[in-house]
Amino acid sequence: MTPQDPSTAMPLDDIKVLELGQLIAGPYCGQVLADFGAQVIKVEPPGKGDAMRQWGEADRDSGEPLWWNVIGRNKQSLTLDLRTPRGQELLLRLAEQADVIIENFRPGTMERWGLGFDELSRHNPRLVMVRVTGFGQDGPYASRAGFASVCEAMGGLRYLSGHPDRPPVRVGISIGDTLAGLHAALGTMMALHQRDRSGLGQVVDSSIFESVLAMMENLIPEYARAGKVRERSGSFLPKIAPSNAYPARDGRDVIIGANQDTVFRRLCEAMGQPRLADHPDFATHRARGEHQAAIDDLVAAWTREHDAQQVVDILAEAGVPAGLVYRAPDMLEDPHFRAREAIVEVPDRHGKPLPMQNVFPRLSDTPGRVREVGPALGEHTETLLAGWLGLAPEAIDALRADGVI
Structure with a gap:
């Protein structure tokens, strides 16, 4: 600084x-x-x-x-x-x-x-x-x-x-x-x-x-052509999965974005469940979107077994986007922010x-x-x-x- x-x-x-x-x-x-x-x-x-x-x-x-x-x-x-x-x-x-x-x-x-x-x-x-x-x-x-x-x-x-x-x-x-x-x-x-x-x-x-x-991305054409009014969804985007805030063992949340097919496969391997990537409910982007709650439950069950920083470290090594929810003190202490x-x-x-x-x-x-x-x-x-x-x-x-x- x-x-x-x-x-x-x-x-x-x-x-x-x-x-x-x-x-x-x-x-x-x-x-x-x-x-x-x-x-x-x-x-x-x-x-x-x-x-x-x-x-x-x-x-x-x-x-x-x-x-x-x-x-x-x-x-x-x-x-x-x-x-x-x-x-x-x-x-x-x-x-x-x-x-x-x-x-x-x-x-x-x-x-x-x-x-x-x-x-x-x-x-x-x-x-x-x-x-x-x-x-x-x-x-x-x-x-x-x-x-x-x-x-x-x-x-x-x-x-x-x-x-x-x-x-x-x-x-x-x-x-x-x-x-x-x-x-x-x-x-x-x-x-x-x-x-x-x-x-x-x-x-x-x-x-x-x-x-x-x-x-607002595709909010207008989504309604005009598909009749869809986008609604509030909390910490995730509908039909985009897995991409959410997941609870860790130490009480912190970890943001994980693994909705792309290849990234989802890497997440499954990091979770020790590689066969999930080929399951018909999760094998494609649209399939994961239809079964969003189920895949979020599976990911959350895994993150609860680890502290938040451990989850981030594991997924960083696996090439899966993940990060902690930062406040100002975290930003001031982070080595990447300093670098x-x-x-x-x-x-x-x-x-x-x-x-x-x-x-x-x-x-x-x-x-x-x-x-x-x-x-x-x-x-x-x-x-x-x-x-x-x-x-x-x-x-x-x-x-x-x-x-x-």
Whole structure:
């Protein structure tokens, strides 16, 4: 968990981004771009900043919330009141020099401020505008408030999450927000690539509900052509067997995925029951799907005879995918995580090493890196207004006195 070489070039270090969004969806897009070198300027309301500065568990020593260090990492903070004419004017001037602007306000908000795409692109035709919302920029639900919980439900994820005899549950993270941010970052790169060919920017419209819907595999054609409504199934997928969480002797669960024919044969050999692989109830993928409960019972009977780590070791040697259900302590202790530097330590604002997930995906020649944790509110306001807009110190002081910054 060592910091990466600060001299390494990064693929987006020539891209300037203004991030206006708050909470998770828009800022996660900004995080991804910043991780790969983009200069991401986080534009925040004076005095309070992004609500993410207050979310999540607090550091037991400093009392400061920890989540901001991750979603705000590698960014610069500039305070600006976009609800004032002067703030809107300054944002427009900043946008003239930007490559990308990210916003996740309700549709129409930027237009009411005189900062819609038509106006921004008139001043900067090369600008890519990334708009992240719950329901998209048009359609009958566009103006609705769209938190991830609602959009995950409408995108199909909630109905499939949990056990069939209980109400739907939420995934333990804000997955809809993050998916929308990730799709927004992907759309940003496509729009920038197209701009290299056309010279013109465009709008990237990333909604949370469609980002979730895009991950729903064959759910729609499965219903339209087979009349099948996919239901909650708990820890397994229907007709995919054996692939489940299996109990071990020491009380831990082991995740085993051996539904492919050749892998299932290796599992049977590891279990000491090689003839199971040729049994007509289990010999093919479809047969195992029809007899899913029976094969799960057989695998569980074997795993209960061993401790969880022993099961994993046996199956790793046999070439069968298996792993423990990890929590944060397990990740920090795992040698593979360390070897891959999947978790990196970054000094916080007090100089204390703070572990967090590293940048992903990994690029061989121009990798991204975590350069610093989330900035203090308004930490870079004076530097950016002077450097980007050429404002003199007395002009900046006047803006601060008026509450614009």
